[in-house]
Amino acid sequence: MNESLLNMKGITKRFPGILALDSVDFDVPKGEIRAIVGKNGAGKSTLIKILTGIYTPDSGSVEIEGKHFSHITPDVMYSEGIQAIYQENDLVSYFTVGESIMLNNESRGTVRAFIDRRDMNEKAHQLLLGKIGIDIDPRKLIRDLSVSEKQLVQIAKALVREPKIMIFDEPTAPLSAKEIDKLFEIIRGLRSHGITIIYISHRFEEIFEIADSITIMRDGKKIVDLNLKETNEDEIISHMTGGNMQVASRSEGEKRRVSDEITLEVENLESERVNKISFSLYKGEVLGLFGAEGAGQVELVRAFYGLLPKKGKIKLNGKETHIRKPTDAIRKGIGYVPRDRKEESLVRTFTLAENVTLSHLNAFSPGGFVNKKSELEMADQMIKDLAISTRSAKTVVSFLSGGNQQKVAIARWLAFPLKILILDYPTMGVDVQAKLEIYRLLKKISSEGTSIIIITPEYEEIKMLCDRVMILKDGQHRATLDVKDIDEDILLKHAIGSSGSVVS
The missing domain is CATH 3.40.50.300 (P-loop containing nucleotide triphosphate hydrolases)
Incomplete structure (x- = not known):
């Protein structure tokens, strides 16, 4: 049996009105690729953010290679070799590719106050070519890259220091088939060097191709760990939903009524x-x-x-x-829901109700003042119609899961x-x-x-x-x-x- 690298025991985390994690146990052997799946709001991202030090658990313990951590911060977990690629990129638009990849690992000149940019760019370029297999000018600004290029720069950034644990949160969503093959090649190479991989994805075909085992979460709890060689999609979906849910598809005989x-x-x-x-x-x-x-x-x-x-x-x-x-x-x-919820679709510091009515604010603002009662009534109707999982229309939208945030982005256009x-x-x-x-x-x-x-x-x-x-x-x-x-x-x-x- 492989040596256990990561042990998280009894992890509990609460947010206002939400029990995000409920006494979760999560352990992964060294050198294994572990997938994590669950519906939106199941607790996957919260668990990962605790592991990377972004959130502090309300209770529970974290051990890496037998070492107990009572004080968890991003710096501590980074120094322990925990690296993460999140679903939504965290790159600075006005940084260059080289600056983004080598951040906190910059080359210094003879005077340490100055960065040796030539050496920094050369190292970033070598990393992109050698480990990722793409040729991007390290002097190029992040804002000028495509979505897929930004994702690959994130991966290169995480590989500057070879990590003990590498976390991938939906990394393939913006990638082409060729880029996905390259990513999987990178992941397998990391595993061959004893690096533990945690892989979050909703694409079952990817999970069965790349992972060894799977952890299934539901409503803030860990439901089960399974060996992927001994399970199938139906069993996984059943654990995710708590029952038997069939994936719907349009029947051959279905006719859509489209006007001329x-x-x-x-x-x-x-x-x-x-x-x-x-x-x-x-x-x-x-x-x-x-x-x-x-x-x-x-x-x-x-x-x-x-x-x-x-x-x-x-x-x-x-x-x-x-x-x-x-x-x-x-x-x-005409309404438009962009791909990037974080940057373009939603105001993450606004409530659900404020986001829903934003596109037609004038209709809720007689005399220049927002009628909060009407706004909340409309938001409550959208919550009901779209089955948005939330405590109330007053919940700040950043506290919602990705799927529920997307429903809010769509709901904005359905009020009229x-x-x-x-x-x-x-x-x-x-x-x-x-x-x-x-x-x-x-x-x-x-x-x-x-x-x-x-x-x-x-x-x-x-x-x-x-x-x-x-x-x-x-x-x-x-x-x-x-x-x-x-x-x-x-x-x-x-x-x-x-x-x-x-x-x-």
Whole structure:
């Protein structure tokens, strides 16, 4: 049996109105890859933040290699070799790549007050090439990187000092298939050197591919540890939900009622990474946008929504219109839920109610003062309709789980009639049950006549939700297909294959 490296016993943590962890025992042998799964709000992130010293437990003990820690801080746990890659990046936008990777490990010149930037950049570049296998200029600013590049820089930063325990919290969400293969190669290399890996993911195929064992959490408690060679997805889901939950999918005979009425027409839209794209969207239709990372999906919707400069023609219900800024889109009944909840979707220091009403604040502010009663009534209705797990509408949104935060981001647009809802990978980093709840919600919205545009990299999500899928490659429109006529091979051939022509 492998030597135990980490032992956490009776870990309990409370937040206002929430018992986040309830006497959790968690131990991992040296050199093992341990997956952790659970619904949003199960306590996974809280457990990890205690291990990394961000949170202090209310009770319980932590031991690493038999050494007991009574005073847990980020500095203490970092010095003990605990490194973490969180779901949402914590890089400073105005730092360079080299500064971000070598932070606290900078090379010093002959005068110690000065950083040897040339040496620092060389070491950062060697680390990126040697251990990650990517070539990024270390002088480049973090703000100029793609989502996937930022994730890889985070990983490189964590590998500057070879850790005892490496924690990955949904690390593959923004990565391409090739980048995921490279990440798994890195993880296996770390394990071969005796480093313990803790891997949090909602993607079962990844867990079964990379992990040795799995810890399942539910409602702040550890339910069970399982050997992945001796279990299956159904058993794991059953433990996660506390019962038998079948993963829903659209049946072959299901017919969606999509109107012949065209809600949106876009002609020759040009913008950053977008090359003269035209498409139509029908009333009540769910249109998927698919392509490799950086193919132009995000830029297309951001340009349409007035967040990027653009050229081209837009018609709503047959009438030409101009959307120069997001407020123009909002006034026309168009909502947008960006991928990055932390930076773009929510004000994390606001309450749930304040976030829900933010896009239509004028309607709740007669005479310039917010009517708190009306605001809370609307938020309570959204909590009920969307099954948001919270103590009350007055809960600060940063205390909610990722899945419930995403529901709040969607709820913001449902307070008033909506013609079009645009979502950028709304199920990224959420668990199976939260995913199904979001699917049901989007189907309900579309059935009531709202048209939906959804960016997603998941084939299963396209098959389950969408009526048609528009495929982009290198900023160009490669195809628009009926979902009932596609399989994953067809989708990927258009998205990354060399065959096919541009749709004019």
